[in-house]
Amino acid sequence: MTNTKPAITFDGTRLCIEDIVAISQQTSSAQLSAAPEFRQRIQKGADFLDRLLREDGVIYGVTTGYGDSCTVVIPPELIAELPHHLYTYHGCGAGRFLTPEESRAVVATRLASLSQGMSGVSIALLDQLEILLKHDILPLIPAEGSVGASGDLTPLSYVAAVLCGEREVMYRGERRNASDVFTELNIQPLRLRPKEGLAMMNGTAVMTALACLAWQRADYLCKLSARLTAMNVVASAGNANHFDETLFAVKPHAGQQAVAARIRNDLASPQPSRNDERLQDRYSLRCAPHVIGVLEDALPFFRTLIENELNSANDNPIIDAENERVLHGGHFYGGHIAFAMDSLKNTVANLADLLDRQLALLVDTRFNHGLPSNLSGCTGPRAAINHGLKALQISVSAWTAEALKQTMPASVFSRSTECHNQDKVSMGTIAARDALRVLELTEQVVAAMLIAARQGIALRRRIDPNLQLPEALAAMQADLEDRIPLLVEDRALDKELQALILNIRAEAWVLYAD
Incomplete structure (x- = not known):
């Protein structure tokens, strides 16, 4: 073949x-x-x-x-x-x-x-x-x-x-x-x-290889978090004006502006009105571009650090055959990868924290503007024994807490080793492994949020049958409805979660062209 x-x-x-x-x-x-x-x-x-x-x-x-x-x-x-x-x-x-x-x-x-x-x-x-x-x-x-x-x-x-x-x-x-x-x-x-x-x-081949894989996964989660935020704004009858172009023009962080534009374009249609007098959504919706935008702004910098390391000669000694020199140095030191991975895991864990807070609003009748408790789809007498996404929200909280715990920088824990020859070391490979673990946990949070967003929009449509989703969100919702049946009677969600995690890692959804 x-x-x-x-x-x-x-x-x-x-x-x-x-x-x-x-x-x-x-x-x-x-x-x-x-x-x-x-x-x-x-x-x-x-x-x-x-x-x-x-x-x-x-x-x-x-x-x-x-x-x-x-x-x-x-x-x-x-x-x-x-x-x-x-x-x-x-x-x-x-x-x-x-x-x-x-x-x-x-x-x-x-x-x-x-x-x-x-x-x-x-x-x-x-x-x-x-x-x-x-x-x-x-x-x-x-x-x-x-x-x-x-x-x-x-x-x-x-x-x-x-x-x-x-x-x-x-x-x-x-x-x-x-x-x-x-x-x-x-x-x-x-x-x-x-x-x-x-x-x-x-x-530095191991830490750099892991950093390449981590960067790619983080880049996709950055985009998917923006799409999920837009869906959650719709599900919670939020205020689309929080992402106004003029508003974001006065704070010129390019990545933050790009994230706001993604959410704004996703919400490009009239939003449902609410009867309350609250002008401002809570921070996890209103400030989503400010959270996601930090990662969006950092990713190009991380790319430069990772790709410079990838394209370097990083052993010792360096053999300069052209000039017939043997140069003894320390290019094996992985400080740039350590910094990139310590920073990446921080910004990614903040995505988990943001989405965890969005889910907490969606499942709580005090904050979700008319949606049923725990986003349960069951009605009538059987609603009393059905609990919707109650346990899923607990799991999301656990995954988020573990991701946040992993954000302690590895690079500050240098140890003197090998008879004090290696007396200052980078811990870059530990940082890269930490970053992969934070990504894994955050992907689990995102998978749960895909279920919640799909459920939340379906339940919002019960309240407002005339709700029209913008094109991008309509396509995303239709795709998720094909993958995830509406949760009416309680069921185990673990297999659906695992399938969604694989979908995330395979970048199953084409998100933004920018």
Whole structure:
């Protein structure tokens, strides 16, 4: 069968978040450049290292030990074994394994960095990384064990080991020994050259890969939160004038203005009138652009930080073959990713908090302007035993509280490690994992809010049969009605929630063109 997936070429030119996400989701394939000039540039670094070794050059991590052991001189006859010892003794990861999507992203991200041609690796190493992606041979990578400087050493040791036919992989949905899969596919295990173990492990590939996936999910939640807010304004008979263009022109945060415009356009029709005298809705509706807009404004900045890291050479030392220099530094330090992920989890958790407050208004007869208690669709005598979304609102509160609890920045918890060589570290990988957990919890809140918005608008129509929804909201409501039956008699909602969570992650709804 011909592979019709578009290929993303790795040749040292700039990649974007969407490239890594596409490879992780297998909507695009990864292709190492076959251009002779690219391959020659890569090989030039490896040849330069070979010449230094022949001339008795002292190279950190090649002729010396690692980290605080940099004063230990490696006997020439043992230099070839050193890279294999590096990934061996770092085989001490714990926690969950990265998902298949996360593992693909990690391999692709490391390939992107090494393709910069500043790491002194051979083209054979890059070819082996491409082979893993081509055959979807996914290293089983424990999520925990990295302090984010000297890079993601422990989790990346599992990638390095798999390149050499060691440890375990996921292949075609089965957990297997890498050596068996390599034998089956006639893949030759790699023998790492000097510096290649360090080049594979001494970098920010895990945190950066997770950050790419987190950014994409956060971007979609940002848009979906605006759509849900518009639906909740309709359901609660709210005031559409809170999103007026002139009103937002006087506070020129571009992201906040964009969110207000999305909600305003979604509400582009006369809204139902209310009999009360309240001119202003409560903050969770009126100030929604101000909450969602913080994330909207921050996302471009986060993108810059993540993509700069993605397109960097971030191991140590840097091998400048062109000028024949070995440059010792600290590019493995993941401070920018740590900051981006600590900040992203804060802004995303605020979406959960905003929607949690909107739900609290919708289910409460004191605030929902005539809707039944807990948005129950049951009427007549049986209404007494039906409880609508009462329990769902409790779960949303629990998920929101947990998301907010996770917003403590990981980057402020630097620990001195490795005999005080790594005495200031980034905690970037922990921050990225925290961000993914906050996203997971917020997606659960959003799934619940899709049920509530669908229910709330249907019940508002009972009160106002002449209610006309604007085009975008009408289409969204119709889609949700196809997915979620009206809740009349109490029923378990867990399966519907899980299906909606998958829909959110698959970006099932086309939201805004801006």
